[in-house]
Each structure stands twice: as C-alpha cells, then as structure tokens.
Amino acid sequence: MTTDTLTLKHQALLDYMRALSRVVVAYSGGVDSAFLLRAAIDAVTAENVLAVIGNSASYPSREFTEAVKLAEELGVEYQVLKTEEMDDKRYAANPNNRCYFCKHELFSQILAVAAANGYTAVLDGNNADDIGDWRPGQQAARELGVRSPLIEVGMTKAEVRELSKKYNLPTWNKPASACLASRIPYNTTITPEKLSMVERAENFLRDLGFIQVRVRHHDKLARIEVGPAEINNLLDPIIRETITLELREIGYQYVTVDLQGYRLGSFNEMLP
Numbered sequence: 001m002t003t004d005t006l007t008l009k010h011q012a013l014l015d016y017m018r019a020l021s022r023v024v025v026a027y028s029g030g031v032d033s034a035f036l037l038r039a040a041i042d043a044v045t046a047e048n049v050l051a052v053i054g055n056s057a058s059y060p061s062r063e064f065t066e067a068v069k070l071a072e073e074l075g076v077e078y079q080v081l082k083t084e085e086m087d088d089k090r091y092a093a094n095p096n097n098r099c100y101f102c103k104h105e106l107f108s109q110i111l112a113v114a115a116a117n118g119y120t121a122v123l124d125g126n127n128a129d130d131i132g133d134w135r136p137g138q139q140a141a142r143e144l145g146v147r148s149p150l151i152e153v154g155m156t157k158a159e160v161r162e163l164s165k166k167y168n169l170p171t172w173n174k175p176a177s178a179c180l181a182s183r184i185p186y187n188t189t190i191t192p193e194k195l196s197m198v199e200r201a202e203n204f205l206r207d208l209g210f211i212q213v214r215v216r217h218h219d220k221l222a223r224i225e226v227g228p229a230e231i232n233n234l235l236d237p238i239i240r241e242t243i244t245l246e247l248r249e250i251g252y253q254y255v256t257v258d259l260q261g262y263r264l265g266s267f268n269e270m271l272p
Contacts, residue, residue: 010039010163012153017043020121024114026106027051027078028059029067031157032125032150034171035164040123041076051078052113054106057086057192058179060199062206070170081109086192096134096186102179103137107144122146129157175212175227176264184217185267200250208239212262220253228261 017023017040025040027033040049051071055064071078083106085091091101107122114122124141127150141148150160164172180195194217201215201222212227224243226234233239234257247255 006159006162009153009155009159013039013149013155014043016149016153017123020044022048022119022121024050024052024110024119024122026110026122026124026146027053027067027071028125028177029053029063029070029171030125030177031164031171031174032127032160034067034070034125034169035160035167036123036125036150037071037076038074038164038167038169041074046074046076049076050113050117050119051076052110053078053080054083054109055080056083057195058102058181058190060177060180060202062199062203063177079113081106081113083109086190092190094181094184094186094188094190097136097139098181098186098190100136100140102181103140104144107140107146111144111146124148126151127157127160128154182267183215188219197251201247201252204246204250205243208243210234214262215247216258216267220251222247222252222255223258224256225258225260225262231257231259231261 021044023040023044025033025037027037037049037051053064053067053071068078068080083102085102085105088101088105091098091105107124110122113119122145124146126135126138126141126148130138131151138148140146161172180198181190183198184190184194198215198217202213205213205215205224205226210226210230210233212225212230214225216223216225224234234243244255
C-alpha cells in the first residue's frame with residue numbers, strides 16, 4: 001500500500017463523514033473505533049460528533065476506563081449506555097451468532113439516541129479486514145442501518161494503525177480486543193461470574209507485563225493464550241507458579257498454556 005493510496009483512502013473517509021454532517025460513533029476505545037472517532041472530529045468538528053459507549057458485564061472495565069479517558073482527551077461529547085444483553089436468553093445461551101444479539105441490543109439503543117438528538121447517522125468501526133471473518137454483529141448493523149465507513153472506503157487494520165500513529169493516538173499499537181464473552185466456548189452459558197473470572201485473570205496477566213492476552217474459560221480449566229513471542233516468558237518457572245497460584249485463587253482448578261499462542265477468535269476454529 002503506497003502512501004498516496006492511503007492518503008486517498010483517508011480523504012475519502014473524511015469526505016464520507018463530512019457529507020453526513022452530524023454523526024454518532026459506536027465507540028469502544030479499541031483501535032478502529034478510536035481512529036474513526038478522531039477522523040469524525042476532523043471531518044465535522046467535535047461539536048457534531050457524539051461517542052456512545054455501551055457498557056455491560058462483557059465489556060472489560062479496564063477498556064471502559066481507557067475509552068472514557070481518550071474521549072475526554074479528544075474533547076468530544078460521549079454518552080454511556082447500559083446494555084442488557086445478559087437478559088436476553090438467546091445471547092446468554094452463547095450460540096455461534098451470539099454477537100448478533102449483543103450488537104442488535106447496542107445499536108438499537110444508539111440509534112434511539114441519535115434520532116432523539118438530531119444526528120444523521122450511526123457509524124461503527126468495522127474495517128475491510130473484518131469482511132472475511134465470522135462477525136454476526138455486522139448482520140445486526142446492516143439490518144439496522146448502521147454504517148461502516150472504514151469498510152466502505154476499503155481501509156484495512158494496518159492502514160488504521162498507520163493513520164492512528166500519524167494522529168498520535170495512543171491506540172495505534174494497542175492489541176486487538178474483544179468482549180469477555182468471546183473467551184467462553186460456544187453453546188456454553190454465559191454468566192456474570194464466568195466473565196468476572198476471565199477479567200480478573202486477564203488483568204493479572206497484563207499487570208505482569210503480558211501484552212496480547214486471552215484467558216479462554218473451560219469451566220474449571222483456564223487456557224491461556226499470549227502472543228507467540230511472549231510464550232517463553234509465560235513458561236518461566238517463577239512466573240508460571242505465580243500465575244497458577246493466582247488463577248487457582250480466582251477459581252480455576254487447572255491452568256494451561258495454548259502453545260499456538262494468541263490468534264483472533266480461536267473458538268471460531270470449531271465452526272464449520
């Protein structure tokens with residue numbers, strides 16, 4: 001990808017949002033939504049942008065704190081919505097299209113906020129790389145009329161990171177993130193207790209210095225994924241013992257390491 005091509009995509013993105021005049025960004029504080037929010041401010045000014053954060057038991061509190069901090073630094077108005085996807089039995093049952101029910105709940109609420117306050121469009125941060133992945137949430141977005149500008153201008157994750165760095169956004173090299181429910185195997189019931197165990201375990205690993213972390217929840221067994229370059233550090237005898245003791249305190253009986261390391265949506269490997 002040449003710099004000229006990236007510049008053209010960036011300009012196309014700004015023009016796209018400028019034509020919408022007033023926009024709401026579905027904002028999580030991740031790489032894509034943070035970039036989209038910053039670009040929207042450039043396109044239509046902060047006064048015409050609202051960032052909406054959906055907060056629930058499946059959204060890591062660490063991510064929520066960072067998202068709020070960045071929104072405040074950008075000087076944009078933000079609103080926090082309490083989403084109740086856990087009350088939806090279809091979501092809690094954790095089918096392989098779980099994300100559809102979560103996103104339908106979130107986007108329905110955001111669209112109501114947008115309509116009540118005169119915003120012309122709701123935008124999400126899906127990028128061009130997401131097209132080939134299993135993402136039922138995109139179906140909910142399409143059905144409800146939520147727009148995905150990064151997809152429409154063909155901007156990839158790598159390009160989002162490159163432009164985020166030029167914007168001096170702290171998220172430019174942030175590891176990929178996902179809701180806590182993605183750590184629980186499909187067709188295994190999601191509960192607040194399970195989500196809390198996962199969050200506590202992942203926070204502990206991050207506090208030890210691990211960067212790309214997932215703790216996959218298999219009942220009493222924790223399957224730890226870290227970046228391939230971090231596996232040797234994870235297996236250091238002292239660190240290994242420290243992690244084992246902490247995760248047992250959290251409630252796991254067995255603590256394992258996935259030798260393949262972190263990969264996006266590893267539970268999707270079980271899908272046809």
